Amino acid sequence: MKGKIICFGEALVRYQPAEDSFFNESNKVMAFPGGSEANVAVKLGQTGLPVSYISAAPDNQITREFLKILKDNNVETDSFLYRGDRIGSYILLSANGLSKGEVIYDRKYSSFSQIKTGEIDWHKIFEDCSWFHWTAITPALNEEVAEVMKEALEVAYSKGITISVDLNYRNKLWQYGKSPLEVMPELVKYCHIIMGNIWASHNMLGTTIDSNLNRNTSPEEYFEFAKKNSIDLFSEYKDARIVANTFRFMDNSNHNLLFGTLHSRNKSLISPIYETNNIIDRIGSGDAFMAGAISSLYQDLDLQSTIDNAVLEGYNKLFVTGDFSNTK
Numbered sequence: 001m002k003g004k005i006i007c008f009g010e011a012l013v014r015y016q017p018a019e020d021s022f023f024n025e026s027n028k029v030m031a032f033p034g035g036s037e038a039n040v041a042v043k044l045g046q047t048g049l050p051v052s053y054i055s056a057a058p059d060n061q062i063t064r065e066f067l068k069i070l071k072d073n074n075v076e077t078d079s080f081l082y083r084g085d086r087i088g089s090y091i092l093l094s095a096n097g098l099s100k101g102e103v104i105y106d107r108k109y110s111s112f113s114q115i116k117t118g119e120i121d122w123h124k125i126f127e128d129c130s131w132f133h134w135t136a137i138t139p140a141l142n143e144e145v146a147e148v149m150k151e152a153l154e155v156a157y158s159k160g161i162t163i164s165v166d167l168n169y170r171n172k173l174w175q176y177g178k179s180p181l182e183v184m185p186e187l188v189k190y191c192h193i194i195m196g197n198i199w200a201s202h203n204m205l206g207t208t209i210d211s212n213l214n215r216n217t218s219p220e221e222y223f224e225f226a227k228k229n230s231i232d233l234f235s236e237y238k239d240a241r242i243v244a245n246t247f248r249f250m251d252n253s254n255h256n257l258l259f260g261t262l263h264s265r266n267k268s269l270i271s272p273i274y275e276t277n278n279i280i281d282r283i284g285s286g287d288a289f290m291a292g293a294i295s296s297l298y299q300d301l302d303l304q305s306t307i308d309n310a311v312l313e314g315y316n317k318l319f320v321t322g323d324f325s326n327t328k
Contacts, residue, residue, distance in 0.1 A: 003130035003161075004050035004076070005298065008152060009037025009138050010112040011055040011066055014283070014323055016092040033066045034323030035088075036135045036168055039284045043291035043313065043325045045074035049298060054125065056081035056111040063087060073324070079125055084111025092283070105172060113141045115148050122155035131298060132156040133290070135166040136196075136204055139183050140173035146183050153190040157239075162297075166290050167196030169203050180204040189237055193297065195244040195290055198222075198229050207232045215249050222247055223261055223270045230263035241265070244293050244307065246286055246314065254279050258315050260289065262307035269304050271311040276318060284323040289314035291325070 012035035018028035037053065044051040053075050057063040059082035066087070067077045088110035093102045107113055126132070132152070139146035156163055165188055174180055184204040188194060194201075202209040207229050213222065230243040243263045250256055259273040292313030296306035317325050 007041040032322040039287035164193035167200040288317035
């Protein structure tokens with residue numbers, strides 16, 4: 001029997017106005033539990049897979065409510081670290097996250113951002129684990145957390161655990177004097193599954209990008225470029241087995257066109273294309289994609305089913321309020 005899937009990253013609270021202005025007439029602000037890695041863990045828990053979430057936050061009522069929601073979605077939180085004084089948060093400056101994409105982060109000096117090397121017993125954490133998932137958001141926080149990330153990856157890799165990474169590029173977070181290109185390649189070398197998109201791969205791993213690619217570029221052209229991108233990644237990262245990409249385009253605040261590609265060392269596949277003009281909440285769609293891919297690969301589904309499931313999960317999240325997916 002396979003071991004559990006472990007997701008490691010910062011627990012976040014998302015705030016957004018109930019109306020289009022943050023200081024609106026009703027004076028109401030909504031709050032949702034979130035964070036990329038938590039989003040993935042919740043979706044995996046909803047599908048019935050054994051999943052554990054590891055993060056750090058203060059021992060207070062907000063954290064306890066956060067963890068209860070995870071537990072209600074079948075996510076184990078036994079190794080969660082209660083420490084520090086602040087849970088990280090971010091503010092979405094629009095009522096639905098669609099009309100304005102701007103985000104304000106409030107994560108400095110959070111409990112998670114102050115984790116140090118040697119504080120987590122990764123050998124114990126990974127005792128019954130067969131899959132470890134992390135994202136590029138974690139090493140973006142500060143240099144010490146990047147070292148913690150490397151520490152975890154070294155242990156997971158030594159134990160033969162499958163390691164997946166989401167190349168989430170958040171340029172507002174890389175503010176501690178090192179660029180993603182100085183940090184990420186050293187971490188991604190431990191990974192077997194590399195997920196993200198061709199632009200994030202360029203910004204974080206230095207792969208080539210074609211500046212002529214744009215909204216009018218056809219899915220077929222994107223597919224051909226993604227094939228070339230995957231060849232570069234497979235050449236550079238000897239342990240990589242799968243490269244998966246999302247392609248998401250917005251023509252207006254309610255529109256989304258979504259498809260994905262998946263590449264092994266001998267096969268490249270593209271998903272169906274989904275399009276909608278009735279988005280409810282686009283936050284967490286990429287995380288749902290990651291969870292769909294992880295779930296399918298964990299269960300040894302064929303590669304076409306894997307990319308199809310991943311994209312469908314990402315698409316379905318567009319119609320769910322909050323960061324977390326639901327069971328539909």
